Amino acid sequence: MIRAACLAALLALPLAAQVTYERLRSAASEPHHWLTYSGNYLGHRYSPLDQINAGNVARLKVAWMYQVNDLNKFETSPLVVDGVMYISEPPSNAAALDLRTGRPIWRYRRTLPPDIRQCCGLVNRGLAILGDLVFLGTVDAHLLALDAKTGRVRWDVTVADYQTGHTITVAPLAFRDKVAIGIAGGEFGIRGFVDAYDAKTGRRAWRFWTVPGPGEPGNDTWGGDSWKYGAAATWVTGSYDPGQNLLLWGTGNPGPDYQGAVRPGDNLYANSLVALDGDTGKLRWHFQFTPHDTHDWDANQVPVLVDDLVATANRNGFYYVLDRQTGKFLRAVAYTKQTWAKSIDDRGRPTLLPNSAPSVEGTPVYPGLHGGTNWFSPSYSPQTKLFYVAAREEGTLFYAGDVQYTAGALYTGGSFKGIPGIEPSGSIQALEVETGQRRWGFPLQSPPWAGLLATAGGLVFGAASEGYVFALDASTGKPLWRFQTGGPVFANAISYLSDGKQHVAIAAGHSLLSFALPD
Amino acid sequence: MHCSFLSWSRLGAVLLLATANCLAQSPPGQRLYSANCAPCHGPTGAGGKAPDLTAPRYRHAPNDQALFGIIRFGIPNSGMPLTRHLTDQDIHAVIAYLRTLQETSPPPARGNALAGRQLYRTKGNCSQCHTLQGTGGATGPDLTDIGARRSPAYLRESLVNPEAAVPENFMVYRLFSLIPDNFLQVRAVTKDGRRITGTRVNEDPFSIQIRDSSDRLHSFWKDDLAELHKDRGKSPMPSYRVLLSEEELDDLVAYLVSQRGGL
Numbered sequence: 170m171i172r173a174a175c176l177a178a179l180l181a182l183p184l185a186a187q188v189t190y191e192r193l194r195s196a197a198s199e200p201h202h203w204l205t206y207s208g209n210y211l212g213h214r215y216s217p218l219d220q221i222n223a224g225n226v227a228r229l230k231v232a233w234m235y236q237v238n239d240l241n242k243f244e245t246s247p248l249v250v251d252g253v254m255y256i257s258e259p260p261s262n263a264a265a266l267d268l269r270t271g272r273p274i275w276r277y278r279r280t281l282p283p284d285i286r287q288c289c290g291l292v293n294r295g296l297a298i299l300g301d302l303v304f305l306g307t308v309d310a311h312l313l314a315l316d317a318k319t320g321r322v323r324w325d326v327t328v329a330d331y332q333t334g335h336t337i338t339v340a341p342l343a344f345r346d347k348v349a350i351g352i353a354g355g356e357f358g359i360r361g362f363v364d365a366y367d368a369k370t371g372r373r374a375w376r377f378w379t380v381p382g383p384g385e386p387g388n389d390t391w392g393g394d395s396w397k398y399g400a401a402a403t404w405v406t407g408s409y410d411p412g413q414n415l416l417l418w419g420t421g422n423p424g425p426d427y428q429g430a431v432r433p434g435d436n437l438y439a440n441s442l443v444a445l446d447g448d449t450g451k452l453r454w455h456f457q458f459t460p461h462d463t464h465d466w467d468a469n470q471v472p473v474l475v476d477d478l479v480a481t482a483n484r485n486g487f488y489y490v491l492d493r494q495t496g497k498f499l500r501a502v503a504y505t506k507q508t509w510a511k512s513i514d515d516r517g518r519p520t521l522l523p524n525s526a527p528s529v530e531g532t533p534v535y536p537g538l539h540g541g542t543n544w545f546s547p548s549y550s551p552q553t554k555l556f557y558v559a560a561r562e563e564g565t566l567f568y569a570g571d572v573q574y575t576a577g578a579l580y581t582g583g584s585f586k587g588i589p590g591i592e593p594s595g596s597i598q599a600l601e602v603e604t605g606q607r608r609w610g611f612p613l614q615s616p617p618w619a620g621l622l623a624t625a626g627g628l629v630f631g632a633a634s635e636g637y638v639f640a641l642d643a644s645t646g647k648p649l650w651r652f653q654t655g656g657p658v659f660a661n662a663i664s665y666l667s668d669g670k671q672h673v674a675i676a677a678g679h680s681l682l683s684f685a686l687p688d
Numbered sequence: 689m690h691c692s693f694l695s696w697s698r699l700g701a702v703l704l705l706a707t708a709n710c711l712a713q714s715p716p717g718q719r720l721y722s723a724n725c726a727p728c729h730g731p732t733g734a735g736g737k738a739p740d741l742t743a744p745r746y747r748h749a750p751n752d753q754a755l756f757g758i759i760r761f762g763i764p765n766s767g768m769p770l771t772r773h774l775t776d777q778d779i780h781a782v783i784a785y786l787r788t789l790q791e792t793s794p795p796p797a798r799g800n801a802l803a804g805r806q807l808y809r810t811k812g813n814c815s816q817c818h819t820l821q822g823t824g825g826a827t828g829p830d831l832t833d834i835g836a837r838r839s840p841a842y843l844r845e846s847l848v849n850p851e852a853a854v855p856e857n858f859m860v861y862r863l864f865s866l867i868p869d870n871f872l873q874v875r876a877v878t879k880d881g882r883r884i885t886g887t888r889v890n891e892d893p894f895s896i897q898i899r900d901s902s903d904r905l906h907s908f909w910k911d912d913l914a915e916l917h918k919d920r921g922k923s924p925m926p927s928y929r930v931l932l933s934e935e936e937l938d939d940l941v942a943y944l945v946s947q948r949g950g951l
Contacts, residue, residue, distance in 0.1 A: 529723075570723075578775050584724070586769050590921065592872075614892050635892035651894055 188250055188298045188317075190345050194411050201666035203249040206295050206340040207546060208663065211474040212408035212417075214548040215623045216664035220671035222626035225686055226640045226650040232672060232685040233271035235264075242659045243676040246295040246340060246546070246620075248303070249665040254674070255298060255317070256681060257340070260291035261307035263315060268667045271683060275320030281309055286334040286577055288356040292659075294406070294544070295340030297348055299368045304348045306337030312350050312364075314371060324371035328352065333576050334359050340406045342416070344447060347374055351403030355421040355467065358398030358580035363407075363418050363443070365450060375450030379403060379420045379438050392433035398574045399432065400424035401439035405469035405544045410493065414447040417479060421467035425572045427527040428463070428582025435460040440468045442481065444496055454496035456517060458483045463526050464509070464567060465538050465585075473549045473556060475602050482547055482558040484540025487513065488605040502605030504598055505541035505560050509534055527567035527583050537565030537593075538585045539616065546620030546661040548629065553643050555599040555608055557629050561616035563593030597621065597631050599646060609646035620661035622673070630673055632658035638675055638682070654678055717785025720778055728767060733789040735839030737853075738767060742789050747836055747949065755783050797840065797942040799935070804943025807936055817925065820947065825903055827887055828871060828925060833949025844941050847932070850925035873922040874898055876908060877915040887924070 188204060196204045200217040207214045221229060237243055241259035248255040253274060254266040260281060265274040285291065285308050297304040302314040302323060309331040314323045328350060329335035334357020342349045347365040355361070361379035366372065380399035381387040388396055400423055407418030423432055423439035440459040443452060459466045466485040473480045478499070479491040486507035490500040498517030503510075510519040525534050541560055548557045565585045572582030587593070595613035600606065619632035628649070629641045638658065639651040656678015664673050667685075674683040722731070728738035735741070748763060749755035759779045762770040771779070808814045815824035818831045834843065846853035854870065872888040876898060886900035896916065898906045901924065910916065928937065 575775065584769075584771065592920070612893065633893050637892060637894060639893075648894070 187301055190299065190343075193299070193343065201249075202251070203247065203663040203665050204298065205248070206246055206297065206342065206406045207408065207471055210344070210409040210411055212471040212546075212549075213473060213551075213623075214471070214546045214621065214661060214663075215550055215625075217625045218664050218666065218671045219625040219627075221624065221628065221640075221664075221673065221686060223628065223642055223649055226626070226628055228686055229640070229650050229652070229673070229684045230687050231652070232667075232683045234683075235266055235271045235273075235681040237262075237679050237681075240679065241291045243679050243681070244292045244294045244338075244659045245676050245681070246661045247663055247674055247681070248296055248298050249663065249674075250298060252667075253317075254665075255296050255303050256676075257293040257296050257305055259293055261293055261305065261309070263296060263303065263305050263320065265303075265317070265320060266681075268665070271681075277305070277313075277315055277320040277322070279307055279309075279313075281307070282331065285309055285331055285336065286357055286579075287336050287353070288579070290338075292338050293340075294338060297341040297343040299343035299346075299348065302368060304341040304343060304350075304368075306339055306341055306350050308336045308338065310335040310337050310352070312337065312341065312348070312366060312371070314348075314368070326366065326371040326373070328364060329354075329359070333357065334578075334580075339404050342406050342409060343368060344409050344411070344416070345414070347447070349407070349416055349418075351405070351407070351418065353402050353404035355400040355402035355404070355424060355465075356426060356579050356581050357400075357577065358424040358574050359400055359402065360397065361399070361401035361403055361420060361439075363403050363416070363445060363450065365416075365447070377443070377445050377450040377452065379441075379443065381437065387437035390434040390437040392431075395432035398424045398580060399436060399439060400426075401436075401441070402467070403469070404467075406471060408472045408474055409447070410474060413494070415453060416445045416447055417472045417474070418443055418445065419468040419470055419472065419481075421469050422462050422465045425580045425582030426463070426465045427567055427584070428569050428572045429461055429526065431572060431582070432461075436462070440466060440485075442468055442472055442479065442491070442496070456489075456491055456496045456498060458487070458489060458517075459485045460518065463569075464534060464565075466536075466540055467544075469544055470542065471546050473547060473602075475549060475551075475556075478603065480549070480556050480602050482542050482556070482560070482600070484536070484543060485509070485519075486536040486541035488556070488558070488600055489517070490603065490605065491517075500603075500605060502600075504558065504600060504605065504607065505562055506535040506564075507541070508564075527569035529569060531566035531568050531586075533564050533566050533588050535564040536561065537563045537587075538567070539563065539565075543618070545618060545659070548621040548623040549602060550623035550625075550629075550643055552625060552627065553599070553623070554602055555623075555643065556602045556605075557621045557623055557643075558598050558600065559595065559613075559617040559619060559621055559631060560598050560610075561593070561595050563595075563616045564588045564591065595634075597629065597641060597646065599629075599643070611641055611646040611648065619658040619675075622662040622664060624664055624673075626671075630662045630664075630675070632660070632662070632675060632677060634658065636677065638662070638677060638684075652682075652684070654680070654682060656680070715781070715785060716778070717781035717783075717788075720774065720782050721785050724771065724774070725782065730839055732792075733786070735837075736842050737838065739837045740835075740839060741786055742792050743836060743948075744790055747833065752783055755786070756780070759783070797945050799938030799940070799942030801939070801942040801946045803936075804939035804941070804946075807932065807940050808943055811931065811936075812928065812940060827899060827901060827903065829869075831944065831947055834947050835945040836948040838944075840941050840945050843944050844937060847937060847940065848927055848929040850923040850927060851921055854921055854923050871923075873919040873924060875915070875917040875919065876906075876913050878908065879912055879914045888918075
């Protein structure tokens with residue numbers, strides 16, 4: 170009897186995860202788990218689960234909540250594997266939770282130095298898992314491997330010097346035998362990069378500098394020594410094409426943000442999507458959305474791979490479709506109000522409208538500083554063939570100012586503020602993935618800071634800055650369910666099965682909530 | 689040669705080439721103040737739509753360290769933005785300049801605050817909509833510390849032309865603005881034909897809360913509304929241009945200026 174009970178317990182709680190690359194690569198074959206930041210390598214943030222659907226979602230209830238003891242924004246996107254949920258917590262912590270109850274199994278707490286430089290919050294967006302390790306980037310610019318079973322540190326490497334404005338807020342991406350990580354610090358004149366580390370040892374396998382050095386192709390797109398502080402940070406997780414062994418990763422603004430005069434040229438590979446060889450980190454192709462950006466329009470969005478295409482809604486207000494093999498530009502369509510580009514030519518290069526550059530007096534431009542969308546994830550449903558994006562309708566007055574590089578100090582060359590008297594808003598939009606044509610829009614009161622999750626139940630889950638988590642009909646945008654969480658949402662939802670029941674989990678305010686249908 | 693920040697604009701990209709000679713002629717704190725702070729706090733620091741910085745003490749910043757934090761990070765849910773573009777050294781220079789402003793004595797108020805107090809309660813009927821030291825209506829802004837937050841000129845303009853002073857709180861980085869404080873005037877018609885006019889208390893994608901002129905709170909799911917109109921730039925406050933004489937306006941402004949919330 171005791172033996173039988175022990176056996177039952179073992180079956181109910183499998184031993185600590187051994188998440189192979191093969192499992193990550195075929196994540197779609199285990200939809201009850203959520204194995205990578207975006208749910209699959211292709212950046213879809215789509216759940217093939219369909220227990221929760223348009224017919225029953227109105228009955229969705231909170232199954233459990235988990236609260237973090239930190240007042241920084243809670244941006245995690247959880248991982249779920251073998252009965253355990255792995256989350257990061259602000260500023261650079263992690264925890265493993267029992268999937269059934271939300272009760273912690275372990276917690277990792279990092280002691281941080283007091284003098285971290287950061288532009289936008291001591292936050293973290295999630296973990297990666299491979300083998301029996303979970304990977305965590307930290308705001309003091311380290312990459313850690315934690316034992317998935319205990320949370321104890323297995324290795325800890327310094328990725329960059331935090332005292333010169335480098336931070337890590339991005340969820341790592343584990344692939345094959347490596348773990349890729351990006352860097353933040355685009356407001357501190359860092360020189361950006363994407364790194365890959367050996368997952369077992371933490372030894373660096375390669376580094377791709379997103380700002381080319383002297384003698385390298387693209388260095389001539391930076392006047393003088395401006396490349397040294399060229400930024401092009403990589404602070405949002407990329408996607409991975411296993412067939413081509415290709416990492417696709419977005420890059421941020423050139424430094425300084427608003428003062429373009431000090432960096433004449435296109436400023437490659439800032440505001441770009443770069444496609445990197447997984448083994449070597451060598452650049453296979455790139456596409457620059459915003460040459461010589463002066464509006465902080467980072468291309469730090471999760472690229473969505475669909476068939477032969479890469480689709481992305483860029484911070485500059487345009488939705489782009491590129492060729493997945495070559496990066497060739499195929500199409501761009503504005504999805505939010507934009508007042509800076511007259512047109513986009515057949516190679517994807519914008520023709521600028523006059524008077525859109527930052528000025529001493531302040532120049533009003535749409536989209537604003539935070540863009541038509543931002544770091545939070547889009548979603549793609551293979552059922553509807555629609556690309557879903559949480560869009561921001563908000564202009565900014567951009568100011569150009571004096572600028573001088575000092576290591577570790579802000580290097581933005583200007584400032585910004587809202588356009589007086591205009592109330593910003595937002596929407597959830599459904600775009601036809603190939604054409605970018607808008608199928609429906611659901612209006613939001615405030616510009617959103619939360620991403621989207623489409624499911625095979627014909628739903629799109631999203632969240633509002635006023636604290637609602639909601640579900641929309643994926644085909645029509647009709648609201649079908651909502652729950653007021655009591656705090657603004659800066660996170661992306663995921664879905665998984667626990668005890669055979671579909672759950673949807675999302676961080677809101679300072680809590681993680683998991684929703685399920687009542688028994 | 690002019691060395692103000694504005695004069696640089698004519699030179700465009702030459703911004704970066706400000707000479708040491710030029711910088712020497714105006715203190716860096718003053719130059720930074722003019723460019724960054726004066727639009728709201730006024731060219732002399734005497735306030736405008738933002739507080740009077742010549743006051744001996746600041747409500748949110750009892751010391752230099754706190755003031756540094758406010759200049760760097762702003763004040764959530766207020767018009768005070770963060771300043772990404774200033775260096776630590778810049779901020780210290782601004783603080784040093786502000787300390788010199790605090791040494792200047794403010795001009796004496798023109799009106800008689802005691803007479804203004806009487807007008808506030810009687811002819812002005814201000815307390816119907818405004819709270820002062822815990823008493824009064826909630827339709828309009830709380831005036832308990834209005835003298836610390838607005839300049840006399842701004843207050844006078846608000847009285848004669850209320851719609852020139854409709855508050856704006858639409859910050860570009862309003863991450864935590866859970867409650868709008870711009871007193872937006874709205875008109876709603878429910879699907880069953882009820883009409884409600886009032887001040888928006890809060891709003892989200894699914895609901896709206898409205899306070900009517902009788903101070904009654906209404907909450908609606910937007911699904912239940914047939915119409916929702918937002919009268920941007922409108923104020924329910926009457927103009928006091930006709931109601932009060934010039935002298936009475938001075939008196940009322942003097943009274944409002946004296947309301948500093950204990951500062």
